[in-house]
Each structure stands twice: as C-alpha cells, then as structure tokens.
C-alpha cells in the first residue's frame with residue numbers, strides 16, 4: 057500500500073471522467089491535485105470546464121472512469137457504495153446549491169440530520185455557535201419552505217459544519233446570499249479551516265469567496281491550467297481591496 061502523508065486531506069491522481077453519448081465529453085482530463093489538511097481551495101474556471109465534476113469525484117459522489125481519489129488514507133475506488141455513503145456521512149460535509157434540505161423537517165432537525173445519520177452526537181456548544189454565526193437562531197422551528205434562498209443556504213452551511221467533517225465541499229456557497237450573509241458564511245468556513253484544521257474545497261465564480269481561500273485552482277477544458285497559492289497577507293490585502301467587503305476580522309467583531 058502506498059504511503060499517504062498525514063497532511064493530505066484529499067488527493068486526485070490522474071482522474072478522468074467522460075460523459076457518454078455519440079460524442080463523448082471529457083469533463084476531467086487526467087487531473088491530479090492534492091488538497092492539504094487545514095487549507096481552503098477555490099476552484100474556478102469557465103462554465104463547462106469541469107469544476108462540478110471535479111468536486112463530485114473528489115467527494116465520492118461520482119466515480120471517475122480512471123485514476124484515483126483518496127480522502128485521507130482511504131482510496132475511494134476500493135469502497136462499496138455502502139462504505140462510500142458511510143464515509144461521506146462521517147467525514148465529509150456538503151454545501152451544494154440545490155440545498156438538499158428535507159422539506160418535512162425544521163431548521164434544527166435539518167442541521168442535526170447528518171449527525172443523526174452518522175450516529176454522532178455533536179457538541180451542543182458548537183451547534184449553538186454555528187447556528188448563531190449563520191444567523192439562524194430565531195428560525196430553528198421554521199421549515200425550509202418558510203425561508204428565503206439565502207437562509208436555506210445558511211442552513212446547508214450550518215448542517216455541513218456541525219459534525220466537524222475533515223473536508224467540506226462547497227458548490228457556489230455564496231451564490232444565493234447577499235453581501236453581508238456571504239461574508240458571515242465565508243468567515244465561518246475560514247474559521248473551520250483556521251481554528252479546527254478542516255479542509256475546504258469550494259467551486260465558485262465569486263472573487264470575494266475566492267479571496268478567502270489559500271489557493272485558487274483554475275480549470276479549463278477539464279484540466280488544471282493554473283494553481284495559485286496565496287499567503288495570508290495577500291488574502292487580507294485582496295479582501296480589503298474588494299469594494300463593500302468586510303474583512304474576516306471585522307466580521308468576527310461585528
């Protein structure tokens with residue numbers, strides 16, 4: 057068995073994913089990438105460049121045609137569907153655009169659902185902190201249909217954070233949010249990385265969201281065409297330069 061360095065949260069090794077039909081589309085073309093633990097990476101690129109496919113393959117929601125994906129030391133290709141589902145419940149958080157909230161459950165029940173399914177008991181103080189920081193304290197008894205799109209997105213984020221998963225995969229986490237809610241959500245994702253050593257991989261078109269990441273990967277035609285690491289100082293300078301944007305520090309104080 058190959059040696060997996062401890063510091064790697066997710067690794068893609070020559071991952072290829074094509075979609076069939078008469079004229080097959082190569083959505084991912086032998087992509088290799090490593091996502092170190094305790095980092096946030098933004099995945100950007102034009103429409104159709106393979107961002108969602110990369111996210112789905114990395115998260116074990118889609119299986120590559122060839123190549124390998126590992127979460128920590130676990131090779132996803134070796135897992136049955138059942139084991140893959142268990143791994144996703146216990147070790148992975150998802151913030152996807154089609155919120156996947158359960159309409160029959162209220163906000164609190166939706167937030168606690170992944171923990172219940174994984175048989176975990178999240179720390180009540182942490183649940184309270186997450187709920188407060190996403191600004192849902194007064195909405196816990198509401199059903200998803202009684203919330204705005206932005207509020208539903210915040211429920212999805214709270215739900216992804218409460219189990220403190222190793223890796224949080226986000227697809228346009230700020231897509232449905234106003235500037236203020238987006239800053240609160242990005243700040244929360246950032247503190248999951250900085251304070252708890254979690255790993256965030258987010259697909260985004262939003263430069264503000266990308267400015268919270270340590271690294272930006274750019275995809276084009278199913279390949280990584282740029283891989284930019286950014287220092288904390290660069291991130292903060294970029295956040296300060298973005299009009300109407302509150303810095304993470306300012307958000308924390310506010």
Ligand SMILES: Nc1ncnc2c1ncn2[C@@H]1O[C@H](COP(=O)(O)OP(=O)(O)OP(=O)(O)O)[C@@H](O)[C@H]1O
Pocket residue numbers: 075076081082083101102103104105106107108109110
């Ligand atoms: N289920 C599918 N069946 C056929 N082709 C697909 C399927 N899913 C994605 N594709 C194709 O694979 C390529 C990559 O799609 P993907 O959704 O990963 O791109 P994306 O960068 O996330 O795009 P967007 O920014 O528009 O969401 C595109 O050409 C897309 O049409």
